[in-house]
Amino acid sequence: MASAVAQDQSGAPPRAPVPPAAEKPARRTGISDRRLPYLLIAPAGLLMLGFIAYPMLSVFYYSLQNYNPTKPWRNGFAGLDNFRRIFTDDPLFWDSLAFSAKWVAAEVSLQLAFGLILALLVNQTFVGRAVARALVFSPWAVSGVLTTTIWLLLYNPSTGVGRYLADAGIGTYGSSVLSDTGTVFWAAVLAELWRGVPFFAILILADLQSIPGDLYEAASVDGANRFQQFFHITLPHLRDAIILSTLLRAVWEFNNVDLLLTLTKGGPAGVTTTLPLYVAVTGFEAHDFGYATALTTVAFGILLFCSILYLRLSKFGGDRK
Amino acid sequence: MTAAIAEKGAPAAPAPGTAQPPPVRGRRRRRERAFDEVPRWQIYLPLGLYLLFTLVPFYWMLLFSLRPAGSDSLVPWPMTFDHFAKVWNERAFSVFFQNSALIGVGTLICTTGVALAGGYALARFDFRIKQGFMLALLCSQFIPGALMLVPLFQIFKNLQLINSPLSVVIAETVFQLPLSIILISGFIRNVPYSLEEAAWVDGCSRLQAFRIVVLPMLRPGLIAVGSFAFVHSWNHFLFALMFLMDGDKQTIPVGLSTLIGADSVDFGALAAGGVISAVPVVIVFAFIQKWLISGFSAGAVKG
Numbered sequence: 001m002a003s004a005v006a007q008d009q010s011g012a013p014p015r016a017p018v019p020p021a022a023e024k025p026a027r028r029t030g031i032s033d034r035r036l037p038y039l040l041i042a043p044a045g046l047l048m049l050g051f052i053a054y055p056m057l058s059v060f061y062y063s064l065q066n067y068n069p070t071k072p073w074r075n076g077f078a079g080l081d082n083f084r085r086i087f088t089d090d091p092l093f094w095d096s097l098a099f100s101a102k103w104v105a106a107e108v109s110l111q112l113a114f115g116l117i118l119a120l121l122v123n124q125t126f127v128g129r130a131v132a133r134a135l136v137f138s139p140w141a142v143s144g145v146l147t148t149t150i151w152l153l154l155y156n157p158s159t160g161v162g163r164y165l166a167d168a169g170i171g172t173y174g175s176s177v178l179s180d181t182g183t184v185f186w187a188a189v190l191a192e193l194w195r196g197v198p199f200f201a202i203l204i205l206a207d208l209q210s211i212p213g214d215l216y217e218a219a220s221v222d223g224a225n226r227f228q229q230f231f232h233i234t235l236p237h238l239r240d241a242i243i244l245s246t247l248l249r250a251v252w253e254f255n256n257v258d259l260l261l262t263l264t265k266g267g268p269a270g271v272t273t274t275l276p277l278y279v280a281v282t283g284f285e286a287h288d289f290g291y292a293t294a295l296t297t298v299a300f301g302i303l304l305f306c307s308i309l310y311l312r313l314s315k316f317g318g319d320r321k
Numbered sequence: 322m323t324a325a326i327a328e329k330g331a332p333a334a335p336a337p338g339t340a341q342p343p344p345v346r347g348r349r350r351r352r353e354r355a356f357d358e359v360p361r362w363q364i365y366l367p368l369g370l371y372l373l374f375t376l377v378p379f380y381w382m383l384l385f386s387l388r389p390a391g392s393d394s395l396v397p398w399p400m401t402f403d404h405f406a407k408v409w410n411e412r413a414f415s416v417f418f419q420n421s422a423l424i425g426v427g428t429l430i431c432t433t434g435v436a437l438a439g440g441y442a443l444a445r446f447d448f449r450i451k452q453g454f455m456l457a458l459l460c461s462q463f464i465p466g467a468l469m470l471v472p473l474f475q476i477f478k479n480l481q482l483i484n485s486p487l488s489v490v491i492a493e494t495v496f497q498l499p500l501s502i503i504l505i506s507g508f509i510r511n512v513p514y515s516l517e518e519a520a521w522v523d524g525c526s527r528l529q530a531f532r533i534v535v536l537p538m539l540r541p542g543l544i545a546v547g548s549f550a551f552v553h554s555w556n557h558f559l560f561a562l563m564f565l566m567d568g569d570k571q572t573i574p575v576g577l578s579t580l581i582g583a584d585s586v587d588f589g590a591l592a593a594g595g596v597i598s599a600v601p602v603v604i605v606f607a608f609i610q611k612w613l614i615s616g617f618s619a620g621a622v623k624g
Contacts, residue, residue: 040442051495055472143556145574149595255465276467
């Protein structure tokens with residue numbers, strides 16, 4: 001579809017002198033109203049064509065190649081070898097996929113739950129609401145690397161909260177949650193939650209504000225209590241926003257490299273290596289571009305499959321109420 | 322700013338019931354029903370707990386950036402700015418800061434410019450590939466940028482843009498565009514078409530009418546979209562890390578990550594670098610705060 005953008009510009013389309021063009025002359029821009037929209041979307045279309053569509057195609061192309069700039073003598077067409085390697089003798093792939101799934105499931109479900117509660121709270125009228133909103137939303141603007149910076153300070157055994165708690169008699173000295181394979185997952189989840197919950201809360205709050213107040217008044221006149229109102233008015237109204245933001249967030253969390261790369265570097269012992277992190281390491285540290293793009297293709301397929309399945313199952317945009 | 326005003330105004334609203342009841346309006350009327358009222362503690366208690374979770378990490382960063390090295394105090398007193406001076410001068414954060422600002426402003430200009438054109442086309446015209454273009458915009462939201470790193474790297478290498486800030490600006494712009502176009506076309510739809518037509522009747526060209534009539538009304542939306550683009554590229558780490566090789570071309574997030582990577586982490590410097598990286602974002606968000614939520618509801622969710 002985007003390719004049509006480019007075509008419509010170069011190959012001059014047959015321009016019949018249609019009546020609307022006669023009614024609406026060129027508005028002194030020298031370009032007819034028929035061609036103007038194509039001209040306007042051309043920059044966006046070309047950028048997306050060149051830097052999203054073309055790279056996507058080249059991912060598929062490279063995935064069939066042995067391509068490693070440090071070992072040029074082995075480069076060439078590989079067929080489906082890369083894919084066979086992924087599915088038959090690469091335990092790291094399955095480990096990273098399992099960790100990705102665990103990470104996305106934990107992050108999205110917890111962010112949704114806390115985000116919903118937070119949005120409902122700051123949607124109430126209370127003294128100091130504007131200040132409270134500004135403060136609880138603030139981590140949303142923080143980058144993954146800054147989140148890492150802050151939580152490294154908090155988790156470090158000599159500078160973190162643990163040490164001060166130990167001084168007060170709670171817990172022990174000198175243990176770092178980031179170097180323990182048993183706790184590192186939840187430590188990373190907590191750090192990302194800190195930044196991710198406000199995102200959900202903002203989106204849900206925006207949608208909450210579009211619910212007409214009359215609905216609640218009518219419901220309470222009919223004797224519905226707050227929980228009944230929540231389940232029969234609020235939740236159905238939020239449905240599409242929740243489905244969409246959950247999907248977007250799942251893709252973003254699947255894709256999250258900033259935080260994990262700097263907080264745990266995929267460790268300890270590889271237990272926090274997600275699939276995109278594994279792709280990045282394979283591509284940019286091992287220089288195995290062919291294999292990295294094959295991994296990308298598989299990851300993309302999984303993501304696409306899950307997205308479609310999710311949209312089907314959730315009946316997005318379907319009958320409301 | 323806005324927050325402070327609202328804070329001052331708020332206590333006045335539920336004024337003590339000494340005066341006679343004011344004219345009843347929607348919210349007020351519901352308020353009077355004890356049956357509907359959420360008990361205050363059910364708001365303040367969970368919100369207070371959540372605020373603690375939000376603010377303690379920020380406090381920790383400020384504490385370490387302002388406290389002299391070796392101090393154990395939980396209050397940053399005596400206060401020192403040594404960590405900031407060290408990070409700014411010795412760790413080249415002054416250079417990183419300039420690079421980040423350049424990339425952020427470049428992304429802001431490219432994204433808003435391209436999205437403004439595309440958004441106008443989507444809002445004001447019917448054309449043959451419109452549905453397909455919208456669909457492509459939505460679908461591209463589901464393509465993760467991290468998985469495109471390898472081919473993007475190849476493309477920028479072929480264009481000889483590796484090590485140039487332009488590569489990062491292009492990559493950031495491309496991944497910001499879909500959402501920005503959708504948002505802006507939503508904002509343009511909110512401007513009545515009849516205003517534009519009136520301007521044409523008065524003899525304006527399309528461009529003049531757009532500049533004189535539409536653009537001023539779009540200002541809040543443009544500020545919101547531009548700020549998102551700036552903050553996003555300011556914060557984003559991966560493209561800069563992968564496409565910029567030389568140390569003096571790097572951006573603030575990459576600079577922070579090199580501090581983390583050092584063998585013995587200097588926590589004072591790390592915290593000071595974190596504060597520096599947060600400053601522009603805080604300024605931008607203070608500036609756009611009042612448009613934030615209305616901007617989202619106008620475009621993104623309703624999209």
